[in-house]
Each structure stands twice: as structure tokens, then as C-alpha cells.
Amino acid sequence: MTSPSHIVVLAASLHGERMGRVLADWAGARVTDRFATHDLVDLAECPLPDDELLQPGGSGETVIAERLDRADGFVFVTPEYNHSYPAGLKRAIDWHYREWMFKPATVLSYGVQGGLLATEHLRGVLAELHMVTTRRVVGLHAPWYDLGPSGYIAPEPVAKAFDMALGELDWWSDTLRAARRDRPYAQ
Template sequence: MSGPTEHHSPPTDVRIAVISGSVRTERMGPTIAGWVVAALDDATVDLIDVADVTLPDDSLLWPGGGPRSEVADRIAAADGFVFVTPEYNHSYPAALKRLIDWHYAEWRLKPATVVAYGVQGGHAAIEHLRGVLAELGVVATRRTMGLRAPWQFLDDQDRYAPDPEVSQGLVATLAELRWWAQLLAEARRDRPLPV
């Protein structure tokens, strides 16, 4: 006869890194990232602005590694990620790709969603980013957000203030991310993937 089954409840507090992926001077990234951070009121949030990150020289990068970056520990500590990215030329910015490429194990077996924006909503950036994330062992959520011309929806304090259904979409997107973050944190702890 077997004993009682031990159940581990998922962590009640998840740590989400919100990564703002644009480095241009005139950019919407920090504004959209602030909107996302405000919606993550039941998580511990670490806002990483790519414009504030200095990465080592790319000549030092080798597959799966290289010198540790100044944000490696912050990425490793996260249970999940929200990538906030513009769409540039039907993809996402090179600065965001550099940040992603400089890390490997820090991303693995964690969930991510994408909040993209652009003239047409940033959907090409979302799809390009999904392929890169899959290669890194990241679980990309089904729900993402594509924001069409968000600069047209700023309030008198230059905060993003979209229609209520857009904000409700963000709530649903983040709820899915939190679910995956809790589930995968438990799995990484209790059932690590064999190497």
C-alpha cells in the first residue's frame, strides 16, 4: 500500500522580467513596458531596458556562452518573460537579438510572451521572435499582443491608454504567462529535464 501522495503547490509569487527591446532615442518601448509592468500587479517584476544594458563585444561570444553579461543573473532569476518590441523591417530590433544571443541557459524551460507594436501591429516581429525563443527552449505562449500605432493612444501624461478591450487582452495574455511560469518553475524544481 502506498503512502499519501505529496503535492507541491505552485509558487504564489512569480518573477517576471519585462524586457524593453528598442534602443532608439524616440521610442515607445519604455511607455509600453510601463503599461505591461502596471498590469503585473501580482508578480515580482524586473524591468530590463536593452538601452541601459552594455553587452560584451560580440567577438567574445561563442555558441551557448561567452563572458557573463551584467544582466545574466537578472535573466536567470526570472520565472518568465515579456518581450516588449517594436517591429523594424518586418522583424524585431538587432539590439534585442544581441541581448537574447548573449544568454542561453538563463532562458531555458521558461515561458515568454511578446507585446509588439508598430504601424501594422508588430505581428511580424512576434513571429520572428517565436522561432528564436523556441531554439532556446523557451515556451512561447499562445496569446501575444500586437499593438497597432500605440503612439495614437497616449494620455495627457504620455502614458499608453488604449481602449478597454486592449487592456483586457493584456490581462488574459499575462494570466497565461503566469500559469506557465508557475507550472514550469515547479517542473524545473521537481522534474529537471535530463541533459
């Protein structure tokens, strides 16, 4: 029997007044119910070095490199900005390379129209990093209307859809963790 997967929930928005952290907290609670361990990485709290130092294939240690490396999988919580995902998320992706490799991810996007264009742009970038994106992803249409005193209150169909995406993430996490252990990729 294998140990539970360790999932990083990554909040991608850097804005001060933002839904991203609220949604990441909700997603983290769902992940904990399913996986037992998760780590919330809020990019607004994780400064990266100056891009002048960025090298192809990742650029060494950052304040989040070790946390990303420990992950068996990821939940990206991202807004849609101008039909894509935010620049801060692209910077975090580019500053790392091997930390992402051969790991799965699911996406919880949000925006006026659900943020699914951010998800589609993110899929291509993640594939370049040898990542697998779950087929099921969740796009939240105007989630600010579902806020309560204790945070985000997901409508039942949203919670069910996210749990299904987490089910896929769970399978891929176990499968790819075994593959990384038993058949490491020779570059």
C-alpha cells in the same frame, strides 16, 4: 502554496525617442497587478560585450545575466523593424542561453501594423532556447496615438487581451518553475 512568479519585462528598442520604454512601463504595471513582482530590463540601458567574444550557447556574465536568470517568465516588448524584431534584442538573446531555458514568454509587439511579424520571428528563436511562448500575444497598432500625459493609455480591448496573455504566462510560469525544480532537464 507557491510564491508569486517573478517576471522580467524586457524593453527591446534601443532608439532614443522610443515607445518601447513607455509601453514596457505600462506592461510592468499590469504584470505587478497580476504577479506581484517584476523587473524592467531596458536594453538601451544594458550594454553587452563586443560580439567578438560571443560563443555558442551563451557567453558568460553580462550586466543582465543574473536578472534574467532569476525570472520565472518574460514579457518581450518589441517594435517591428523591417518585418522582424530589433538587432539589439537578438544580441541580448544570443548573449544568454541557460537564463532563458524552460521559461515562458509572452510578446507585446507594436508598430504601424501592430508588430506581429516581429512576434512570429521571435517565436522561432525562443523555441530554440527551450522557451514556451504564450498562444495569446498582443500587437499594438500605432500605440503613439494612445499616449496621454502619464504614458500609454490602452484601449479597453487591448488591456483585456494583454491580461489574457498574462493569464497564460502566469500558468506557464508556475508550471515550468515546478518542472525546473522537480524534474531538472539533463543535458
